[in-house]
Amino acid sequence: xxxxxKQTDGQRKLRDVEIVMKTSMAGKSRRPISAEPGRPxxxxxxxxxxxxxxxxxxxxxxxxxxxxxARVLDSLFWVMLTGAVILWxxxxxxxxYVMRINRGAMSRRFADGLIIGGGVIFPTVVLxxxxxxxxxxxxxxxxxxxxxxxxxxxxxxxxRVEYWPEGADTPIVAANEIRLPAGQRSEILxxxxxxxxxxxxxxxxxxxxxxxxxxxxxxxxxxxxxxxRGQCAEFCGASHALMAFEVVAMPPDDFDSWLQAQAAPAxxxxxAAAQRGARIFAREGCGACHAVRGTEARGAVGPDxxxxxxxxxxxxxxxxxxxxxxxxxxxxTGAIKPEVEMPGYDHLTTADLADLAxxxxxxx
Amino acid sequence: xQDERQPRPDEExxxxxxxxxxxxxxxxxxxxxxxxxxxxxxxxxxxxxxAPGLLGMTRGGLGLATLLxxxxxxxxxxxxxxxxxxxxxxDYTNARGEAEDRHQFLGHAAVLxxxxxxxxxxxxxxxxxxxxxxx
Ligand SMILES: [Cu+2]
Numbered sequence: 001x002x003x004x005x006k007q008t009d010g011q012r013k014l015r016d017v018e019i020v021m022k023t024s025m026a027g028k029s030r031r032p033i034s035a036e037p038g039r040p041x042x043x044x045x046x047x048x049x050x051x052x053x054x055x056x057x058x059x060x061x062x063x064x065x066x067x068x069x070a071r072v073l074d075s076l077f078w079v080m081l082t083g084a085v086i087l088w089x090x091x092x093x094x095x096x097y098v099m100r101i102n103r104g105a106m107s108r109r110f111a112d113g114l115i116i117g118g119g120v121i122f123p124t125v126v127l128x129x130x131x132x133x134x135x136x137x138x139x140x141x142x143x144x145x146x147x148x149x150x151x152x153x154x155x156x157x158x159x160r161v162e163y164w165p166e167g168a169d170t171p172i173v174a175a176n177e178i179r180l181p182a183g184q185r186s187e188i189l190x191x192x193x194x195x196x197x198x199x200x201x202x203x204x205x206x207x208x209x210x211x212x213x214x215x216x217x218x219x220x221x222x223x224x225x226x227x228x229r230g231q232c233a234e235f236c237g238a239s240h241a242l243m244a245f246e247v248v249a250m251p252p253d254d255f256d257s258w259l260q261a262q263a264a265p266a267x268x269x270x271x272a273a274a275q276r277g278a279r280i281f282a283r284e285g286c287g288a289c290h291a292v293r294g295t296e297a298r299g300a301v302g303p304d305x306x307x308x309x310x311x312x313x314x315x316x317x318x319x320x321x322x323x324x325x326x327x328x329x330x331x332x333t334g335a336i337k338p339e340v341e342m343p344g345y346d347h348l349t350t351a352d353l354a355d356l357a358x359x360x361x362x363x364x
Numbered sequence: 365x366q367d368e369r370q371p372r373p374d375e376e377x378x379x380x381x382x383x384x385x386x387x388x389x390x391x392x393x394x395x396x397x398x399x400x401x402x403x404x405x406x407x408x409x410x411x412x413x414x415a416p417g418l419l420g421m422t423r424g425g426l427g428l429a430t431l432l433x434x435x436x437x438x439x440x441x442x443x444x445x446x447x448x449x450x451x452x453x454x455d456y457t458n459a460r461g462e463a464e465d466r467h468q469f470l471g472h473a474a475v476l477x478x479x480x481x482x483x484x485x486x487x488x489x490x491x492x493x494x495x496x497x498x499x
Pocket of ligand 1: 154157196197198232233234235236240243
């Protein structure tokens with residue numbers, strides 16, 4: 001529950017950024033709407049601050065590691081960066097010394113020693129040591145999982161997700177969200193539909209490409225419960241940048257009950273509006289592309305919607321999950337996500353859209 | 365009687381052949397490096413795909429291949445060092461274009477190539493020795 005609250009918060013922040021961006025863009029041709037007129041810098045300041053803050057809140061940052069693998073990469077990064085800075089200072093300091101401070105000729109012996117020692121032996125040893133260190137931590141990055149296996153398929157532009165608990169012979173199907181038990185290493189098998197994608201949760205570990213017809217694997221071990229964001233990291237078409245996902249690590253017991261709930265068929269629509277929504281869903285043929293387990297809808301072209309109401313985002317990390325978000329998504333799909341495979345249903349009446357949203361939101 | 369200072373009839377041809385050979389020789393150390401790299405890469409890929417159980421043995425074998433490659437490179441390097449003849453001549457560079465200079469320059473180049481090939485072989489062997497699995 002708390003994670004969900006936090007999430008809506010994050011999403012609101014995201015929308016705020018968009019609004020600020022839109023207003024500031026509009027301000028180029030028209031008068032600025034919100035900020036004081038005539039002071040462009042004052043208008044830009046919040047935008048810059050927000051952009052910086054968005055990078056710092058750690059939801060999608062390799063510099064805020066929350067997984068065992070990300071932590072190793074983080075230390076690798078800092079060691080390399082520190083070493084590079086020291087080397088840079090040494091080399092340039094030496095340049096400065098011989099060109100500005102002590103410009104006298106140096107002895108042949110000293111110069112040879114500097115070239116052979118500093119130019120050949122030192123880099124060879126440093127690179128060799130870095131190579132050995134990198135190689136020694138590489139196998140751990142891909143250690144085998146401890147029970148749960150996820151099978152994730154990159155589609156254009158969303159994620160098909162299957163959970164295979166240990167010993168299961170049918171998967172629990174979900175989409176556009178990765179949930180993991182905290183403190184455990186989960187195995188993740190990666191595939192792709194038509195083009196290459198790349199699966200990346202910066203806070204938890206390194207990235208791994210997903211290929212059509214060739215399975216790759218990785219494993220992740222979140223160190224604590226929390227909520228992060230993943231992103232497709234290989235250009236895959238028009239909406240590549242909008243191919244993200246929410247990541248939730250939960251205490252193992254919570255995870256088990258969540259997974260159990262995901263395995264259940266959809267909850268039947270409750271109130272009258274939701275029931276009307278279910279009928280519209282059937283009438284409009286949404287079930288040709290979407291599955292809602294426990295109903296006639298069995299399509300597999302788009303994400304499984306059985307529990308879409310309990311998700312933290314819509315359209316693979318693109319929108320929030322308010323009723324309004326559902327309506328916007330269904331009516332203006334292509335405007336939100338260019339070239340998306342789902343047609344926009346802008347011919348539906350406002351009342352129909354509201355009912356549909358009520359139905360989908362109720363699929364918890 | 366033949367004059368001592370007159371070149372023997374086949375001397376020039378002989379010398380030319382030796383230089384041509386030494387031109388070939390400077391490529392041998394990099395060739396050893398390439399052979400080592402391709403062998404390691406190819407065999408590990410093959411074993412991991414077809415028979416992961418044999419990986420331990422493969423790594424041992426490739427360790428020996430590494431030693432062999434390093435021995436070959438060391439031997440080539442030693443011969444090149446002698447050809448360069450830095451110790452006796454003290455010529456670090458050989459700027460003049462006489463036969464002797466060319467001879468020593470090729471030795472110099474071969475020493476450097478042997479050095480970089482040895483580093484290449486060691487770097488190439490590190491993954492084989494440090495990565496214990498096919499993962
Ligand atoms: Cu993608």
